Amino acid sequence: MEVLKKLPEEVDLLLRSLSTLNVNGQEYKPTEFVLSNYIFFMCVALTVLAIIMYVAVKNLKMVPDSKVSNAVESLAQFVRDDIAAGMIPHGSKKYFGFLATLFFFILTSNIIGLIPGCKPSTGTMGVTVALSTTVFAYFNYVGFKNQGFLGYLKSFVPHGVPLAVAPVIWVIEVFSSFLRIFTLAVRLFANMYAGHIILGIFAILTSLFIEPMIEHLSAGSVVGALPSIGWLALMTALYLLEVLVAFVQAYVFTLLSAVYIGAAAEAH
Amino acid sequence: MKAFKKSITLMGLSGAFVAASAVAAYAAEAEAEGGGGGASALIPKMAEFIPAVLAFFIVFMVLSKFAWPAISDMLEKRADTIRESLEKAEAAKVEAERLLAEYKETMAEARKESATILAQAKQAAEATRTEATAKAQVEYDAMLTKAREAIVGEKNAAIAELQASVARISVAVAGKLIGSELSTEDHLKVVEKYVSEAGSINEN
Numbered sequence: 001m002e003v004l005k006k007l008p009e010e011v012d013l014l015l016r017s018l019s020t021l022n023v024n025g026q027e028y029k030p031t032e033f034v035l036s037n038y039i040f041f042m043c044v045a046l047t048v049l050a051i052i053m054y055v056a057v058k059n060l061k062m063v064p065d066s067k068v069s070n071a072v073e074s075l076a077q078f079v080r081d082d083i084a085a086g087m088i089p090h091g092s093k094k095y096f097g098f099l100a101t102l103f104f105f106i107l108t109s110n111i112i113g114l115i116p117g118c119k120p121s122t123g124t125m126g127v128t129v130a131l132s133t134t135v136f137a138y139f140n141y142v143g144f145k146n147q148g149f150l151g152y153l154k155s156f157v158p159h160g161v162p163l164a165v166a167p168v169i170w171v172i173e174v175f176s177s178f179l180r181i182f183t184l185a186v187r188l189f190a191n192m193y194a195g196h197i198i199l200g201i202f203a204i205l206t207s208l209f210i211e212p213m214i215e216h217l218s219a220g221s222v223v224g225a226l227p228s229i230g231w232l233a234l235m236t237a238l239y240l241l242e243v244l245v246a247f248v249q250a251y252v253f254t255l256l257s258a259v260y261i262g263a264a265a266e267a268h
Numbered sequence: 269m270k271a272f273k274k275s276i277t278l279m280g281l282s283g284a285f286v287a288a289s290a291v292a293a294y295a296a297e298a299e300a301e302g303g304g305g306g307a308s309a310l311i312p313k314m315a316e317f318i319p320a321v322l323a324f325f326i327v328f329m330v331l332s333k334f335a336w337p338a339i340s341d342m343l344e345k346r347a348d349t350i351r352e353s354l355e356k357a358e359a360a361k362v363e364a365e366r367l368l369a370e371y372k373e374t375m376a377e378a379r380k381e382s383a384t385i386l387a388q389a390k391q392a393a394e395a396t397r398t399e400a401t402a403k404a405q406v407e408y409d410a411m412l413t414k415a416r417e418a419i420v421g422e423k424n425a426a427i428a429e430l431q432a433s434v435a436r437i438s439v440a441v442a443g444k445l446i447g448s449e450l451s452t453e454d455h456l457k458v459v460e461k462y463v464s465e466a467g468s469i470n471e472n
Contacts, residue, residue, distance in 0.1 A: 020313050030314060039319045044322055060342045062349060076339045097336040101328045125309065126316020133326055168442045186310070193309070 003208045003224070009037045010208065014200040018193065042121030045112040049104055079103050081253060087258035095261050096264060098138060102131065103254040110246035112190060114239070122249070123192040125185060132184035134256045136177075143264030152264070184256060191249050202235035246247055435459035 020028045023040045059066035064073065079100045086194020106122055111247045120243040121127045141151040156173040157166045173186060213225040439455035 019309060020316065028315065031313055036313065036315050039316050040322060043322060046327060049327070050330075053331060057335050057338050060338055062342075073339060073343065076336070077343055080340070080343070093340070096340065097332040098328065100336055101324070101331050104331075105324060105327060121320070123317055124313070125311060126313040129321040129433040130317045130320035131324060136322060147461060185312075189310075233390065 006208055007204065009083075010204045010247075011201060013206060014197065015237065016117070016242055017125065018196055018200070020126065036124075036126075038119055038121045038124040038127060041112060041119045042127060043110040044118065045121055046105075046110060047110040052108075059117040069166035075103070075107075077102055083254050083258050085253070087255065088262035090266065092258075092262075095115065095142070095258070095265075099254050099261075102135070102257055103250050106131070106253055107246065110250060111243075113192060113196070114242055114246060120192045120196070120246075122188050123196055125189050128185035129181065131188070131253070132181045135184060135260065136181045138259040139257070139264040142261055146265050155264075159256075180256075180260060184253060188211060188249050188253050191245055195245055198237055199235060199242060202231050202238060205237060206231040369461055431460075431463045438462075 020030075021036045021037045023037050025037075028036055052072060055066070056069045056072035057104075059069040060073075061069070064070045080092075080096050083103070084096050084099050088095060109121040109127070112118050122131075135265055139197060140152075143155070146152075147155055153170075156177070159172045161169050209228040209231065210225045213221040215221075305328055307402065436459075438459045442455065
C-alpha cells in the first residue's frame, strides 16, 4: 500500500506533538522554565473549571433549575457518597473537599483533552506525578495527624505479624506506600497518553487514505479512499470510549486516593 | 476557619514533601535528558510538576473556601428537606387514613340513622293513613245514614201531604157526586180512614 508508507513519519510527528513542548511548539529543555503545552491546557481546563464552579455555586437552589449546577451537584454527591463515604468509614466529610477537587481537576483536564486540538494535562507525567505526590503527602499527613507519629509508622505492619519479620514487612510496606506515587501517576498518564495516541493513529489513517482522492479525483482514488470510512468509524467509537475513560480515570484516581486516605486515617 | 488553618498546615507539610520530590524528579529528568529515548516521557518535567502542584493547591484552597461548603450544605439541606417532606407526607397519609376511617364510620352511622328515621316515617305515615281512612269511613257512614234518614223523612212528609191532598180532593168530589154535603169534619174522618187503610194495604 502506497499510502501506508507515510505512516511511520506521521506517527513520529504525532508522538512529537504529544510530548512535552514549549507552548510555542519549540523543543522543551529542562533548563528552561517556560510554559509547556500541557500546562497551557491545564490552565485552560482550570479556567473552565473555575467558570463551571462559579456558575454552579451561583445557581445553587433547593429545587435546582440550572443544568450546570445540577451536574456539578450530582458529581459532588457521587464523590461524597460513593467515593469518600464508601472508602473512608469514619469522618469522610473532612476529606470531601480534597477528593472532590482531585476528581474535578482530573475530569476537567481529561474532558478538555478530548476537544480536537487540545491536550489533556493529565497526559503528561509532570502533572500526574504532581497530583499523586500531593495525594501521597495528604494521606501521610492524615495518618500522622490521626494516629500520631509513632502510631502511624507502626500501622505499616499489620497486626499478628511475628516480631522477627516485622522490620522486613515494615520496609516493604513503606516502600510500597512510596510506590503509590508512581502507580497512581503512571495509571492516569498511560491511559490518557495511550488513548490519544490511538485516536491520533486512526485520525492519521483516515486522512492518509482520503488524501489521494483530495489531490486527484478519479474512480481509483475514490475506491482507495473507502477504507477511510472504516477508520473514521473506529475513531468515532474510540472517541466515545475515551469519553468514558476520562470519567473512569478521574474516578479511579480519586477512589484510590480515598482508599489510601481511609487506610491512613484509622489504625488497622 | 479551623479547616482553613488545617489546610494551611497541610499545604506547608505537603509543600516540603513536594519540594523534595521535585528535586528528585529534576535529577531524574536531567539524567533522562542525557540518556534520551522514549522513557523520557515517564520522567516528570519540572516545568510541569511545579505549576501543576501550585495550581492544584490554589484550586483546592479556592474551591474549599467557596464551592465545596456551599455545595455540601445545599446537598445536606436538600436531603433534610426531602426527608422531612417524606415524613410529613407519611404523617399526612396516616392522618388521611384515620380521617377516612372516621368518615366511613360516620357515614355508616348516618346511613343507619337515616334508615331508622325512614322506617319510622313510613310507619307514622302508614298509621296516619290508616287513621285518616278510618275517620273518613266513619264520616262517610254517618253522612250516608243522615242522608238516608233525611230521604225517609222527606218521603214520609211527602206521603203525609199526599194523603191529606187526596182526602181533601175526595171529599170535594164525593160532595159533588152525592149532592148532599157531609160536614167537612165527617168527610175528612171517612177519607182519612179510607186512605190509611189504603196506605196500609200499599205498605203490605
